[in-house]
Amino acid sequence: MNIINFHGNKEIANDFLEFLRGKKASFLLALSTTKTCEIPNITQAGIEGKIHLTPILDAEFLCSGKVRSIGDIATTPKGVPTPALITRAIHLLKPFNDIELLNLGLTSQPKINFFNIYDFKLKPSQRIDLGAEIEAETLFEIGVEFGKNYKSKSDYIILAESVPSGTTTAYATAKALGYDCDGMFSSSFKSHPKSLKSKIINKALLDISSSMNIFEKLSRVSDNMLIFNAGFVMALIQNYRVILAGGTQMASLLLIMNSIIETMQGEIDSKNLALVTTKWIYEDKNSDIKGLLDFLNFNILAYYSDFDFSESQIEVLKLYDKGEAKEGVGAGGSIFYGYLNNLTKEQITKEVEKGFM
């Protein structure tokens, strides 16, 4: 099997896959900007000086095959193209039932026609080292309401994200909530700028005290994508099967859910929920997604899609295999969808490569 289960009950994990085999999914892309991304060298997920555009370009490229808000797709300084390239390739080979966008605070609206853009009229959040200034409790509740009312004709929902510097805010979030997670969060860099990231996070955490409630903490150090989706997913899994398509950011989202449930002394039926990521995240020596999931007090299935660019001849793609970029725009979850609809590694590789011909 080209989809590998690495967390949760093996038998249930097997049957969850089997149940989704051949079924049609909606792909929801949650987009937000935290001004944390403007801190020099904190992320390489985009074009220097224009990193705030990355989620907008990802959305435009995924939906329309074009980028409109700037001349080209988002790449790292080394030229590693956004994982949106992988997600788009899957969509071309086996179209999602639907692609919908969640605007959770962008500097401008993606330039796309026809596709549904849910606009929650949010501003980009602030730098976490200066205080993120998010109305976290309200935002969480907006997410819950949206999840309660969300209707889909698809068999299941793949929820993905594009948030530059999102691993920094995800890490700060987990730390602020008290999880002992040092060394567990990923980065778009191959070689972490650890000292810088730690410096920013430590500065952000100075603003957190143990007397604060969860939402007060999130308001200061988190990002819109994490807070909204924590609420959204908690409501959504009452009615739909949901794949969290991402790496350690999606794990942080689960940790928020976990903390809220604990505080409320509630329970959650997580049988409709799974996390799916890339092999690059699963095998990353500088992070530990499995460790993050182990913190959860509820059961969660997790998988990685066994895909890499070993069959490709394109140099910038092979940088993925060396640890650059790793995940984003639901790349791992998209490949999962592709594999469950009988795509092969070879087909996916060839389709991604077309962008370079």
Add this chain to the structure above:
Amino acid sequence: MNIINFHGNKEIANDFLEFLRGKKASFLLALSTTKTCEIPNITQAGIEGKIHLTPILDAEFLCSGKVRSIGDIATTPKGVPTPALITRAIHLLKPFNDIELLNLGLTSQPKINFFNIYDFKLKPSQRIDLGAEIEAETLFEIGVEFGKNYKSKSDYIILAESVPSGTTTAYATAKALGYDCDGMFSSSFKSHPKSLKSKIINKALLDISSSMNIFEKLSRVSDNMLIFNAGFVMALIQNYRVILAGGTQMASLLLIMNSIIETMQGEIDSKNLALVTTKWIYEDKNSDIKGLLDFLNFNILAYYSDFDFSESQIEVLKLYDKGEAKEGVGAGGSIFYGYLNNLTKEQITKEVEKGFM
């Protein structure tokens, strides 16, 4: 891209395609007969003396793969098979979500089980040179009502037609409504029987005076398919995305809509509507579909499907590339649907050829 936009805003046209990618369509085939088809040599869309059977045979073949009301599928005297062959091939390769038939005046009911046939209890309309005798306003309103109440589980609707001598009535219709459209209408013939067609149309137009309202004009020179569908489409696009799958006949339908809107000083939101035709129509030197669309006061996206029989060895199919038949039974729109569901020109060619093995 194998679907070429030739009318409307390029960016919106791109995104319309992208939005429909992989989505499922219902195929609605509007069938009617005008006794105009009985005028010798006015059309070659069928078997001489039995041309009134063409829409019935097209419907039978498309739905069931068989023809029942006569021994064989409709062909021209040169043996060019009906474009239903192309639509059927697409359906075999990537089935439509549904095929439904609209009986808008046939000499007999198509012999098909299970498939939905909406029967509006209409008679074939009369020869336009003798007065078509259609209750146009009532028929238009029946179309509007049907469109308001029409329910579909599909993501979008492909509306196609089979009306022998339909380009003659379409041309007369546009002329009667005052459009300066000489030389713009297509024909199933490679070499137009222009003098005959003009003679019939001119005779029909003698019956039209400028003091008549739109419906009085349509009553005399149009056909049931055009009038009903003008109302149907105006209502349908309030709720569904619609592809008009056809050539200059569908353009004439749009001109009817245009005239009605103008007279009523109304407006129309046409963002849910596009016309899709074949490359044979788009490249036809003897007609001008783009010119017809330029008459419209509302925006309309139009595309042709880049398909021909250059990869085929079957002689009668290659006659399409020489200008015979060209379009009908939604051939262009069907190929559009096939392409958006990842069929290739080679696959479609091979499937059509199976009918000759």
